[in-house]
Amino acid sequence: MIYLLLAAGLFMGWSLGTNDAANAFGTAVATRVVKYRHAVIIIAVLVIIGSFLGGQKNITKVSELAESNKVVAAQEEVEQAIATGEEAVAQLQLKSAWKAFIIFGCAGLTVFLMSYLKFPVSANQSITGAIIGWGLFHANYTDPQVLAINLPQIEKFALTWIVNPVGAAIISFVMVTISHKFIEKRLTNLSQYDRMIKIGYLIAGAFASFSIGLNSSANVTALYYDPYFSSTGVAANLLTDPRVAATIGGIAIAIGVLTFSKRVMMTVGTSIATLSQVDGFVVILAMALTIVLMGEWMGIPVSTSQAVVGAVVGAGLTKGVKNVNFGVFKRIAVAWVSSPTVAGVLTYLVALASQSYFAT
């Protein structure tokens, strides 16, 4: 029964799959370079591989953020429950699962509401915002000790708002410039050009799918992960192995990709089709590379939407500043700030309403 509470995380993974797939293969599918059926199979497989091979790192990081914000039980809490008895452990497990359910529920509701109101939204950012929203109520941010742990995490999170898109823009600018000099000039005939486009999109899409698995799988199941199982031998949360947790996240994303990604893929694909075909797949490569590097450097999941926007801007800048529509930043900036804020406020309110249950 308790495992039903996993549904909220899996649902979030499913919705991440329906949206993020578009960043990997949207342009290729919209321009019919790659068939939709082939694209979703590649994404699904590579997302699962990415989450299996590298998703656990982000699981641990998100779980740390969740712990410092009182979402995931701290070691003392787990040990205390173990000392009290089986019932206390079961109670802790249930509470942890409910907390995760609430946070995913609030983040999911934020994504739904903002999409309904036609505001751009980032699912990754909503989850982080929801975790912090929970922490703002339960973690006593006035305590300097708590602040000392949480503030660097929040700073790091806010820093990704700038570093992620700017990094993607720089990487994309360099890669597109190189491709103009060394790839496009060498493409002399149509069949060669088409071959290059097809292979380019397949490689870029596959790499992007891998990076999504690496980056986003943690946002699906990290809150259900128990970081102290290996040391205590008792499960105080639903999932006890980070690799398994990441892989379940990857599978949820893959199911989203396989079942409901076509519409978003076509919309995103046609909206950035103003780029040349070669620039199109180089931008996707740059986005994927940014996500992987950000994961390595910042150690937290970043927004794939931010990375793709930054990469498109970087590609545009290779043709001059005038080639970039800076007006679009206003809407995107709204999404970057509003997604975590709305999710945070929503979660704070739910935390307030449910305080009697979680305080005991």
Place this chain on the structure above:
Amino acid sequence: MNLLPKKSANNVVSVILEQLKDVEACLKEFTSFMLVAVDPSSDYSQLEIMASKVSQLEKTCDASLRRMIDSLNATLLPGTRRELIDIATLCDEVANNCQNTALMMVYQNFRFPVEFSEDLMRIMELSGKQMTMLMNAVSRMYTEFGKLLKDHSILDEIRAAETEVDDIEEKLIKITYSMDIGLAEKMQMARFLNKVADVSDIIEDVSDAIQICLIMRK
């Protein structure tokens, strides 16, 4: 990794050029037809035979267009296939226009006045040159589009020829409406002048389509 078989890609370009050669043959036959049509001493039966030959060649063009479309299966990307089909269909329009004009001239027993012959032959000569340049451009678009993108003087020449044809057409239409004949005859003659000059217009449209195809890959 070779997703698109080279053999098949080469086959596409040869089928495209084959279709263009058929269109060129049809245009050449139409030029011969026009040469006879402006000769007042030529007889109707000769024109009828030549028009039916133009018509026959147009059918050959239709068949080669279908062959060309069939050869595109899965060799190139859908977008490229669409562009090549558009270009080939436009080229086929040249043959259609030749056939239609020749047959209508025969059915209506229409002859251009002898004083138009020099200008009309100039139009046909320019259209023939445009066709040759077009074949070259199509071949280069397929095999070396990068160079054609940088140096598209051949496409500019096609356009320049079309401008000259336009000027001649305008001049002849002006003369037509100043002639001492009935309005219906004037309109009939102007209509046929338009049809003859349309060949050059269509070839220019193909050159525009080629340029768009190149720019999309810039």
